[in-house]
Amino acid sequence: MEKSTKMIATFLLRLLALGATVAATVVMVTSHETTIVVNLEFEAKYSNDPTFKYFVVANAIGSLYGLCVLLMSSKSLLKRAIVTLDVTVSMLLASSFSAALAIAYLGKKGNSHAGWLPLCDQVPKFCDHVTGALIAGLAGVIIYLVLLLHTIHTVLNPLFP
Amino acid sequence: MEKSTKMIATFLLRLLALGATVAATVVMVTSHETTIVVNLEFEAKYSNDPTFKYFVVANAIGSLYGLCVLLMSSKSLLKRAIVTLDVTVSMLLASSFSAALAIAYLGKKGNSHAGWLPLCDQVPKFCDHVTGALIAGLAGVIIYLVLLLHTIHTVLNPLFP
Structure with missing residues (x-):
């Protein structure tokens, strides 16, 4: 593959990654x-759970980083820093995705051993939203x-060679 | 730094990582x-939660991989494969650690919004064990x-340069 083709492919991948992390956030x-x-108003939102907050923060950092890299010159001397930051951001995104998935799975299925009841029957729209965010987050990680x-x-x- | 010193440092780091992942498992x-x-026998074990199972599987894979790399010749031509596998194993370990931490935190603190009660007052020894495993897991990731x-x-x- 030619060098320019590779650069275009990398640029497109970074653009896709940016889209995925922004969508997840x-x-x-x-x-x-x-x-x-049972007569009590119950509000489900992402900020009720520290894991979902971590997911939002991690994907916001990923988005900001992705934007900075796209705006930077490709001939920049910071290439070594970019590889290091790519590794760090990848691990951050993977970790936040897994943590959020663990809690979302608990919300869907519950855990009878721990006495934690599933919630998705009560708040199906909230669960659909979280599922959508997780799919976008997984796309970003991949x-x-x-x-x-x-x-x-x-x-x-x-x-x- | 000389090349041999670097190789010894890498070897020692890999040995430490192996120790950490084996300990976590x-x-x-x-x-x-x-x-x-309340008159009911309640058994807390890691296999009650899919996230803890994933943590065990991920750290077992990390241990096996770490052992294979240590036993392999350092002059092996598989060096590129090792870097690729290092990235993959790191992300696997980071993701399993975060997911297990999310559930362990829930066990410790509960989530009043979701009606999930904390469990560590009932099973303090189990929680201490899980905390120990998480510390070893975090060491492996780092x-x-x-x-x-x-x-x-x-x-x-x-x-x-």
Whole structure:
């Protein structure tokens, strides 16, 4: 593949990753549902759970970082810093996605051993929103993993022919 | 730093990472406590929660991988594969740690919005065991991150002096 084609592919992947992290942040932040359970008003929102807050913060950081990298010159001397930051952001996104998935799964299925009841029957719209945010978050993680593996392939190729 | 010193440092880091992932697996698997709540016997064990199972599987995979890399010749031509696998294993460990932490935090603090009660007052020994496993898991994640950043530094250095 030509160098310019590779650069366009990387640019497009970074654009997709930015879209995914922005979507994950926005969809999670706007997830909100109010329902009445046994005469008590119950409001489900992302800020009720520290894990969902972490997911929002991680994806917001990922979005900001993705935007900065896209705006930077591709010939920048900061390439080593970018690989290091790619690794760090990938791990941050993967960790926030997994933590949010663990809590979302609990909200869907509950845990009978712990006596934690499922909530999605009460707040289905909230659960759909969270599921959407998680799908976008997973897309972000996968795209960053592909970018990382591509970088490793490109950088290590000349050393180990 | 000389090349041999660097190799010894990498070897020691990999040995530490292996110790951390093995400890995380063993401590989580052996976490177990039986208590009586309102005349009902309640057994807390890691296999009651899918997230803790994922933590055990991820750390077992990390341990097996760590052992294979330690036993392999350092002059092996598989170095590119090792970097790729390092990235993958790091993300796997980080994701399993975060997911398990999310559930452990819920067990400790509960979530009043969701009506999920904390459990650690009932099964303190189980919670201590899980905390120990999480600390070992976090150590594994940090060591793998250091290994990755070291590799990036070493590999990219000659290209960007």
